[in-house]
Amino acid sequence: MRTWFVRELIMEILQKGVGGMEMDERKLRILHAIIDDYILTAIPVGSRTITKKYDVGGLSSATIRNEMSDLEALGYLDQPHTSAGRIPSAKAYRLYVESLLQNSPQLSALEASKLRGHLRTRERQLGELIRRAADAVAGATNYTTVVAGPKALDMRVKSVQLVQVASETALMILVTDAAVFKDTTVSVDPELSPEDLFQVSRLLTDHLSGRLISDMGGCLNALLSVLGEHTRLMQTVLDALGRIELEATTTREIAVSGGTNILHYPEYSDTAKARAFLNALETREKLRALLTGSQSMAFTLRIGLETGMSEMEDCAVVTASYQVSGDHLGTIGVIGPARMRYGHVLSVLNCVGKSLSELLNG
Amino acid sequence: MRTWFVRELIMEILQKGVGGMEMDERKLRILHAIIDDYILTAIPVGSRTITKKYDVGGLSSATIRNEMSDLEALGYLDQPHTSAGRIPSAKAYRLYVESLLQNSPQLSALEASKLRGHLRTRERQLGELIRRAADAVAGATNYTTVVAGPKALDMRVKSVQLVQVASETALMILVTDAAVFKDTTVSVDPELSPEDLFQVSRLLTDHLSGRLISDMGGCLNALLSVLGEHTRLMQTVLDALGRIELEATTTREIAVSGGTNILHYPEYSDTAKARAFLNALETREKLRALLTGSQSMAFTLRIGLETGMSEMEDCAVVTASYQVSGDHLGTIGVIGPARMRYGHVLSVLNCVGKSLSELLNG
DNA sequence: GGTTAGCACTCGACGAACGAGAGTGCTAAC
């Protein structure tokens, strides 16, 4: 799945051209006008619209028509049917976004401070922050937003604590350098006192502290032999830890916000389609797949089936990453119709990504 | 807002009648047939349909027509326009549900065991169980389901524990007889050792254990004076507990499942309407209001605007309660189109309500 | 050679006209 090959593409176009045709400055201007208009209206754009609504050097519609025909041949435009206007292709959007990235768009001061205001909070729990970030971005863009925390795999354990919540059940709280896992329960011997649990917690913390989640495994067996006394408890704790380690490859905290925003756009005015989309949002694995991948990139763009989900055929996904603490990377993804307001989205992601990184490291 | 006045209504109808007309056995049979058909098809039901598809004693369509006319006069039927069939009114649905409750519908053994299977789990955390229950009901009914845990107000504290999760932050875990609250953070003095926190936790537990959440207040100030040593910590802890107590009036764990199920039904084929509905599901207060109210009733039925939400104008909400432990009541609510499959919904709620009560008490 | 005016052509959207079908209410007869 090639998600980002614009550079090569530009080379190809600007140098060889296709069938003698070349992409030039003017074509680019026209293409941009078409994309801008289509993003705004979702209506196929005709040559006259361009001459009337956009400044492309006082050319006549006939000339625009010729250029559009060329752009179609070059693969940047599609025509739903003869005698309809043109709509941008995925290739066009990609070029468009690439050019936006060059003169990276800025948010208005007002909007930026609004966004930051949404994120400003005393809260330091990763989960809550992630949720807030998702809300903020979804609110600012009017698209669906998915935010993922860092992968658990390479976090370092800071402490482990067991807290009794029922006669035979304890909550295991695993604190790492980047997140707190507090949703695992283990069963305990009802005869253990809170002190016993505290001691066991201590021991666990002493032995595991500083280790990567990914190599707790080696340690666990050693622990088992050390703690002859509480064998049964330890067994279930180790099981639980093992489970966490196992899931760690894929485990990431994920928050979704603004799922229903998609219903704003005519692309999803069909309820069956909307339903499929919304259901897809509920399957964590799919979302994870969407956000995983090119983590090293500042931005990632996937259009249509490149998302890997047929439910998002008419969508595009823009992802950006932020730092959690040290070098853990989290990801923010915005999902909207392919004719997304890329400029705005990129600037929002820029702003929130930065704020989030600062917030989580400072 | 009277949500349940069927008894009086039946009295009224069966005795006085309206304008000389009376509700009789035959009218009732016809009304049921109409409701059954409309629930199934969502198409206004005509007199011929009744004679063909339902057994109403070999009457002709003309007779049915006369009866339908009467039923309309009595307020049980509406007519979208002349020359269309009739659709049941809210009053009709209420009567229908009341009669269903009399010979309380049973789930097939297969379905019942399937449902119970979904709920069977080692998990004892209230939140998780609630989520599972919501999923199970939503899956079985194909309607949106909301499940709420008991109100926090009259739970009894079992223990309080502080767990350090960052240098200046601790997680406060409040265990009560019915639920575990594990989402409150308090800031702590970085110089406190884990032992110190443990001791403070002990103290808190000793003093608060057995108290109602609703009257922790009195205790808190006393505690403050006792613990001269850790004044600052205690202050924030007490703040946090105070917050919990304050919110307790309204705080309930709430899980929603199958929100998008509504998109299955033609009543919500309009995206704008669907969007409004789905957004409403995201505001906790609205949901809480929906589930609160007649907690003493086994079942509650609200139709249309009685739900208190304009977004659910075409919906009905059926709620049932279950026991959490001792006498705490939780609530399950099913939200679907007004022409809901009430029989099925009631039997599912019956089954899940019972299972859940058993699970949480046994 | 690039640009543009002019023109014929295509195709979807929209609305009017129309018939079919479902349903009603009324009347008169059983």
Next chain:
DNA sequence: GTTAGCACTCTCGTTCGTCGAGTGCTAACC
């Protein structure tokens, strides 16, 4: 009290013609 018969109403789907937006091509223009 029940029902057959009938006139009437209203919605829905279809057809058909018109309108308008948009295209591509050609020929003229600078």
